Amino acid sequence: MTEKLATLIKQRGPIQTIGVFGMGYVGIPAALLFADVPGIEHVYGFQRASRTSGYKIEMLNQGESPLKGEEPGLEDLLRKVVSAGKFSCTPDFAKVAECDAVTLAIQTPFKDKKDLLPDFTPLIEGIRNVGRHLTPGTLVVLESTITPGTTTGMARQLLEEESGLVAGEDFALAHAPERVMVGRLLKNIREHDRIVGGIDDISTKRAVELYSPVLTAGRVIPMTATAAEVTKTAENTFRDLQIAAANQLALYCEAMGINFYDVRAGIDSLKGEGITRAILWPGAGVGGHCLTKDTYHLERGVQQLGPDALDWPGDIASLYITSRQINDFMPAHMLRLTKSALAQAGKTLAGSKIALLGWAFINDSDDARNTPAEPFYEMARAAGADVAVHDPWVDPATAPDVPAGLSRDLEGVLSGADAVVVFAGHREYRGLVPIEVQRLCGSARPVIVDGRNVVEPDGWIEVGFAYRGIGRGDKNGHSIQEIA
Numbered sequence: 072m073t074e075k076l077a078t079l080i081k082q083r084g085p086i087q088t089i090g091v092f093g094m095g096y097v098g099i100p101a102a103l104l105f106a107d108v109p110g111i112e113h114v115y116g117f118q119r120a121s122r123t124s125g126y127k128i129e130m131l132n133q134g135e136s137p138l139k140g141e142e143p144g145l146e147d148l149l150r151k152v153v154s155a156g157k158f159s160c161t162p163d164f165a166k167v168a169e170c171d172a173v174t175l176a177i178q179t180p181f182k183d184k185k186d187l188l189p190d191f192t193p194l195i196e197g198i199r200n201v202g203r204h205l206t207p208g209t210l211v212v213l214e215s216t217i218t219p220g221t222t223t224g225m226a227r228q229l230l231e232e233e234s235g236l237v238a239g240e241d242f243a244l245a246h247a248p249e250r251v252m253v254g255r256l257l258k259n260i261r262e263h264d265r266i267v268g269g270i271d272d273i274s275t276k277r278a279v280e281l282y283s284p285v286l287t288a289g290r291v292i293p294m295t296a297t298a299a300e301v302t303k304t305a306e307n308t309f310r311d312l313q314i315a316a317a318n319q320l321a322l323y324c325e326a327m328g329i330n331f332y333d334v335r336a337g338i339d340s341l342k343g344e345g346i347t348r349a350i351l352w353p354g355a356g357v358g359g360h361c362l363t364k365d366t367y368h369l370e371r372g373v374q375q376l377g378p379d380a381l382d383w384p385g386d387i388a389s390l391y392i393t394s395r396q397i398n399d400f401m402p403a404h405m406l407r408l409t410k411s412a413l414a415q416a417g418k419t420l421a422g423s424k425i426a427l428l429g430w431a432f433i434n435d436s437d438d439a440r441n442t443p444a445e446p447f448y449e450m451a452r453a454a455g456a457d458v459a460v461h462d463p464w465v466d467p468a469t470a471p472d473v474p475a476g477l478s479r480d481l482e483g484v485l486s487g488a489d490a491v492v493v494f495a496g497h498r499e500y501r502g503l504v505p506i507e508v509q510r511l512c513g514s515a516r517p518v519i520v521d522g523r524n525v526v527e528p529d530g531w532i533e534v535g536f537a538y539r540g541i542g543r544g545d546k547n548g549h550s551i552q553e554i555a
């Protein structure tokens with residue numbers, strides 16, 4: 072802890088003016104909650120006037136939210152702080168000089184899903200703009216999901232380079248990752264515990280001072296900046312790992328001809344006294360914006376330290392990368408199940424029509440980012456199948472990379488289908504009536520492949536379907552019911 076920074080912060084007194092870079096899903100609610108804290112005089116929402124997002128500046132200053140979808144309480148809070156003159160959105164980064172604290176909530180996408188390298192370009196531009204106008208005694212906090220080592224590495228270097236100041240002596244620097252879920256942004260920021268990690272104790276302390284007033288049910292958990300980066304990436308890595316463990320067990324149950332869900336209930340019955348098992352659910356794969364990338368951030372954080380830093384057993388692959396590979400295998404397994412059921416119905420993938428139900432990566436949502444349905448769709452078409460896609464939530468007009476022919480007409484997608492394949496557990500699919508679907512399919516030997524455990528096998532087998540389900544080794548080998 073350097074005396075110089077302690078003195079500078081003491082001279083500044085309590086945090087009164089805050090800047091938030093990045094008016095997106097994370098930055099907007101964060102800025103509004105800061106602005107609503109008594110004692111805060113003003114919050115600047117810093118948004119670059121880019122072609123794609125510059126429109127947000129005017130919109131926010133008019134008290135309108137640019138975020139898609141329902142966000143309870145967000146627009147009311149926006150109007151409240153705008154009319155009170157406590158929040159304004161601006162592309163004028165020079166106003167950083169007026170701030171006691173600046174946070175950065177800028178997107179950190181992957182350049183290419185194949186090489187899974189993060190594109191930090193937008194974040195680097197933001198960090199440089201903070202550095203250019205940084206004044207002594209300011210606190211800088213990175214909220215974006217970043218590779219462990221970024222705060223004390225790249226971010227620190229860029230800020231020092233642009234400002235001529237020294238982190239830990241002239242300004243405080245920390246990482247405070249976001250754990251919000253779209254659809255409940257304000258609630259999550261207020262109620263989730265907040266991980267806050269500084270490059271030194273005084274930075275951590277100043278960051279705790281910044282976030283504490285925003286929390287209602289949540290509490291601040293202080294640690295170092297790198298520990299905070301690892302916490303964020305590891306909490307999603309662990310979720311991905313748990314899902315992979317369920318997927319691997321489901322594949323074993325299929326091979327051994329048993330019902331995964333009986334086994335899961337058995338395992339889950341072991342409760343309490345530290346012997347509980349957290350067993351999740353197998354499925355058609357893992358999609359989304361978090362679990363598909365955060366493992367690779369964590370891995371890169373340790374790999375970049377060089378071969379001598381990590382003591383690791385021989386040539387064993389990382390458990391976490393293996394988990395990603397298991398989860399990414401599930402769409403291929405779904406294709407294998409589809410192929411096997413079609414064969415039982417005397418058909419092949421080539422020339423068959425597949426009704427793919429559920430493009431969203433998660434149940435009852437329009438979010439299709441990194442959906443596992445996409446690799447299945449590509450592989451099935453490559454095998455010569457015609458794939459019609461249904462999703463009641465995903466909007467073909469706005470969602471990225473939707474397949475041609477994505478439709479909300481379930482009957483239309485089902486009609487003439489040789490195989491019905493469920494990829495998302497939307498509530499619409501839990502009510503499908505076997506005889507109705509068989510009539511729509513119009514074939515004596517229809518097929519159903521259940522990737523999310525949404526249908527009851529017997530009802531479908533009884534009306535002549537060839538059934539396959541993830542983890543349903545007890546049913547996948549059934550004989551075809553002869554329909555009188």
Ligand SMILES: NC(=O)c1ccc[n+]([C@@H]2O[C@H](COP(=O)([O-])OP(=O)(O)OC[C@H]3O[C@@H](n4cnc5c(N)ncnc54)[C@H](O)[C@@H]3O)[C@@H](O)[C@H]2O)c1
Nearest residue numbers: 093094095096097119124176177178179193196197215216
């Ligand atoms: N969205 C979530 O649910 C969520 C949850 C947890 C963590 N995160 C993480 O938070 C970060 C932000 O994600 P998001 O969903 O809010 O992104 P977003 O794309 O919704 O918002 C980012 C905003 O930053 C702006 N921007 C980009 N470069 C800028 C610059 N140089 N200066 C000023 N503004 C700039 C963009 O125009 C955009 O408005 C990411 O690292 C993400 O991984 C997001």
Ligand SMILES: CC(=O)N[C@@H]1[C@@H](OP(=O)(O)OP(=O)(O)OC[C@H]2O[C@@H](n3ccc(=O)[nH]c3=O)[C@H](O)[C@@H]2O)O[C@H](CO)[C@@H](O)[C@@H]1O
Nearest residue numbers: 250251252314351352353354356357358359361362432433
């Ligand atoms: C802030 C943040 O980073 N939040 C993350 C976010 O994660 P997310 O939006 O990516 O949603 P997830 O629920 O993780 O689903 C991801 C994919 O995994 C499949 N899946 C899931 C569970 C299972 O048992 N079996 C599965 O196969 C599912 O179908 C989907 O494709 O919210 C989660 C709480 O919802 C959090 O825990 C998680 O930190």
